[in-house]
Amino acid sequence: MPTEPDDDELELIRRSGAVLRVGRLSLASGTGSYRVKASMARVAAALGIDRHQAHVTLTEITTTSHRGRSFRTEVTEVRAVGVNTDRLAELELLAQRVEARAPVTVDELTTEIDRITAKPPLYPVALNALWAAVACAAFAFLNNGGAIEVLGAFVGAGLGQALRRVMLHRGFNQFGVTMLAATLASLSYLGFVQALHAVGLTGGVHEAGYVAAALFLVPGFPLATGALDLAKLDFSAGVARLTWALMIFVSAAFAVWAVSIVVGLSPDPPLALALDPAAMTLLRLLASFVGVLGFALMFNSPWRMALVAAGVATLPNVLRIEAVARFDWPPQAAAAVAAFLVGLLAAWIAPRLNIPRITVYVPAVTIMVPGVPAYRAVYYLSNGEVSEALTYGVSAALVVTALAVGLAVARMCTDREWGFEH
Numbered sequence: 001m002p003t004e005p006d007d008d009e010l011e012l013i014r015r016s017g018a019v020l021r022v023g024r025l026s027l028a029s030g031t032g033s034y035r036v037k038a039s040m041a042r043v044a045a046a047l048g049i050d051r052h053q054a055h056v057t058l059t060e061i062t063t064t065s066h067r068g069r070s071f072r073t074e075v076t077e078v079r080a081v082g083v084n085t086d087r088l089a090e091l092e093l094l095a096q097r098v099e100a101r102a103p104v105t106v107d108e109l110t111t112e113i114d115r116i117t118a119k120p121p122l123y124p125v126a127l128n129a130l131w132a133a134v135a136c137a138a139f140a141f142l143n144n145g146g147a148i149e150v151l152g153a154f155v156g157a158g159l160g161q162a163l164r165r166v167m168l169h170r171g172f173n174q175f176g177v178t179m180l181a182a183t184l185a186s187l188s189y190l191g192f193v194q195a196l197h198a199v200g201l202t203g204g205v206h207e208a209g210y211v212a213a214a215l216f217l218v219p220g221f222p223l224a225t226g227a228l229d230l231a232k233l234d235f236s237a238g239v240a241r242l243t244w245a246l247m248i249f250v251s252a253a254f255a256v257w258a259v260s261i262v263v264g265l266s267p268d269p270p271l272a273l274a275l276d277p278a279a280m281t282l283l284r285l286l287a288s289f290v291g292v293l294g295f296a297l298m299f300n301s302p303w304r305m306a307l308v309a310a311g312v313a314t315l316p317n318v319l320r321i322e323a324v325a326r327f328d329w330p331p332q333a334a335a336a337v338a339a340f341l342v343g344l345l346a347a348w349i350a351p352r353l354n355i356p357r358i359t360v361y362v363p364a365v366t367i368m369v370p371g372v373p374a375y376r377a378v379y380y381l382s383n384g385e386v387s388e389a390l391t392y393g394v395s396a397a398l399v400v401t402a403l404a405v406g407l408a409v410a411r412m413c414t415d416r417e418w419g420f421e422h
Contacts, residue, residue, distance in 0.1 A: 033237035133158030135294030149209030156213025160185030220366030227404030313364035343410020
């Protein structure tokens with residue numbers, strides 16, 4: 001006959017459940033599995049759990065908590081995977097507080113978890129869409145877009161992100177929402193440009209910049225966290241996260257390709273802007289700062305955190321662009337060096353401001369993700385132009401890999417837990 005759990009076992013059940021809630025919130029907010037495990041371990045120790053072990057994938061957590069001769073194993077699933085850097089910061093601060101005040105009670109921890117769970121997004125739909133629009137407008141300029149391309153990307157990305165935000169918060173399938181948002185962003189860009197043509201406000205060809213309007217859909221956060229999971233030898237989480245990021249990107253890319261086929265466009269790169277080199281460098285500095293600021297705010301970062309990410313990214317990103325444009329560096333080499341610099345700066349600044357390092361360096365490298373070449377690879381592949389597709393696809397893959405390597409090496413140089421295996 002099954003026996004009723006005694007008081008010690010009931011207490012372990014409560015403590016284990018509270019720890020699992022922390023892990024579930026962290027995973028749903030977009031952080032890597034290594035950070036989920038670390039947060040749960042710190043909270044478990046503060047609650048008096050003797051030993052805590054966890055297996056974390058993209059959507060599932062399996063934990064075992066030990067206390068005395070008793071142990072409890074639990075499993076939870078996260079279906080809505082997204083990015084919420086404000087919640088990540090709140091959970092990191094919670095882990096710090098309970099660790100400093102240990103031991104804490106389950107009721108104290110549950111009260112804090114309830115507060116974090118109930119906290120609404122920092123920005124309403126309109127503002128969230130504005131941040132995406134600003135980021136993609138800056139992205140368009142950094143990809144040699146002129147004033148028309150920048151304004152078109154602003155309009156398209158804003159409308160696309162607004163649709164995505166509303167639909168995701170209502171529980172629609174992520175891949176379907178991604179395709180709809182990419183379609184709306186591309187069509188809005190083209191509609192804006194055609195409207196300018198119709199009223200005689202612009203001439204020439206500006207359709208080449210329509211890809212920039214969908215760059216808010218490039219999954220920079222899961223690409224970076226997935227690669228870092230692999231660097232920590234957490235292959236189940238890393239491979240799953242990278243696969244999810246690839247599926248999100250392919251969903252967006254096929255929608256953009258479908259639009260281009262229907263309206264007869266080709267994502268050819270725009271001509272380089274004829275600007276004075278000094279002026280171009282200053283504008284790239286501004287665009288890099290504004291672009292990362294927009295991405296960070298789109299990820300629900302508080303202003304202080306977003307400004308730090310933008311400040312950290314500005315100079316390394318411009319150095320990356322200049323190294324390729326002026327000194328003929330391989331793009332992947334320039335990306336690795338830039339990501340390494342971002343990682344070092346984040347390691348120095350983030351602890352001093354008591355903000356999680358991941359909320360600084362991931363938005364900072366998102367603007368370095370080669371979204372335009374990747375979109376072109378899918379376009380040419382879909383049209384059967386394999387050689388062109390391989391050229392753009394391999395280049396994009398190498399740059400993404402280089403960004404991950406740069407961040408991982410910087411983390412190994414500045415964090416003992418990453419530099420040594422225990």
